[in-house]
Amino acid sequence: MGEQTMPAERHLAPYRWILPGFRDRSRLAVRKIPGILRGKEGLLFAIGLVLLWQAVARFSTGQHRFLFPSPAVTAKALWASLPELLIGTWHSFLILVPGYLLAVFTGIFWGILVGTTGWLHRAFNPFAKVAAPIPPTIYIPYAIALLSTFRTSAIFVVFIGAFWPVFLNTSSGAMAVPGRYRDDAAILGLSRVEYLWRVVFPASLPHSFSGMGVGLALSFILLTVAELFGANAGLGRFVQYYADFADYPKMVAGIVYTGLIAFLSMELLERIKRRALFWVR
């Protein structure tokens, strides 16, 4: 084709499709998906995945037979343990919701204050730079030792995990409030509290929401990991429990169910975000 590549890019050529902005026009153009199926690629992929799963389950032998329950067996297990899973969801949410909401409120509040106050930023930022990258899972044993109940320590861990992304995004959003809004607030003579509440908070909300997305995903990870450690109920606990009994259909059902719950939670957040940020163009 006579396509010229830069020398530095040449050795990357086999991996071009990983690079941002890559679109292989030639292949897309040749292998067009038939008209009726276009737009349903996601569904097709899911069907393909289930078929592959079925095939692996069907043709695995020996001990692998136990490790790969077929989709039908898993679905049956899911249906059978649905009451247990619902109760587990309730217990998990008793940890997730308080921890996450606490993180959102304090993260936004503190982020706005730190992002708009010079001395506070200079005081807190060095600490944040050190503390934020600590993997929150590392706190779990200590939190369990330190706090009286499993629930409070798990809430604490979820809180820590979700707090940093919300805080960091909000404070950078608060620092980047466009100058014209600042001038505008000055001309209108807004008080500091009014300025923070009516200008900085909404102006940095798009940033806060991207932090909240990352925070929610992290919350689910931390929640289930914490439950593997010491819970007596909950989604992570469900999976761990049946793994201990080598009841793999139920375990896989628990994984699929947890994925579904996490997906629905992210979707809910996305809807709230779209409503709250209706003015972003």
Next chain:
Amino acid sequence: MVGETLPGASQLQHGLVLDRISFGYNGTPVLEDICLNIGEGEFLSLLGPSGSGKSTMLRLIAGIETPSRGRMTCRGKEVTGPGIDRGMVFQDYSLFPWMNLIQNMALAISRNSPGISKREQRALAGEYLAMVGLEGLGRKYPFELSGGMQQRVAIARALALGSPFLLMDEPFGALDPINRARLQDLLIEIWSCSKPAKTVVFVTHDMDEALYLGDCVVVLGSMPGRIIGKLDVDFPRPRSRQAYLTAPEFQALRARTLDLLRHYAIERLQAEDTVKSLSEGI
């Protein structure tokens, strides 16, 4: 002359007085030695090429920036920061996009008359919006409006602030010619109806706009910005666009303004030449 006994001293207590104002960004001078008296009720156009610091001058008057040297008083009181006695309209539509028009207006109204109820705020907001021809649009959000409409709201909000001084920073610079002409006329109408008459400082780089609107035009030169001329536009109001285009008085003013700008440009070029030839000798 002795300042204390100046006959005009009492008048100087009114209006805006800029006394040898200079301003610079990290050592680069932007404005130098600006001396200007702006009388109450006057419509003053500030005309200058880009880089002449005309917007900076307005920001200094607004109190958003602080001069590096000099003194500035507004009605006899030293300007130390922003105040609601000086309202401002920016070129980019400076409404808050997350608030609807009523909420945007209410922010200004609650400044002007604190302690009034939400209901009264809404009613007042509606009245001000009607003044600029936007009745019934209070529930709309800025992104639902055209640029011209947004600028009308910005004007309405500055009026709602109740400021006796109205600072306008190229407010119509981003509009198409027809909308621009409409808003110019609307502004003049509002200004001439205001009682007591508002003082307007109108920044523009459009000579015709400056002359058509202003009682007087202050011309700025660039790098650093300084006043290179002040022209009085003694032309009766209401003015008409037709008259502006044809009247010999206006033609003479246009010619003089152009002359000022051209003369200044030539002077600068010559100054640069002198420096060059001097350095060649070394």
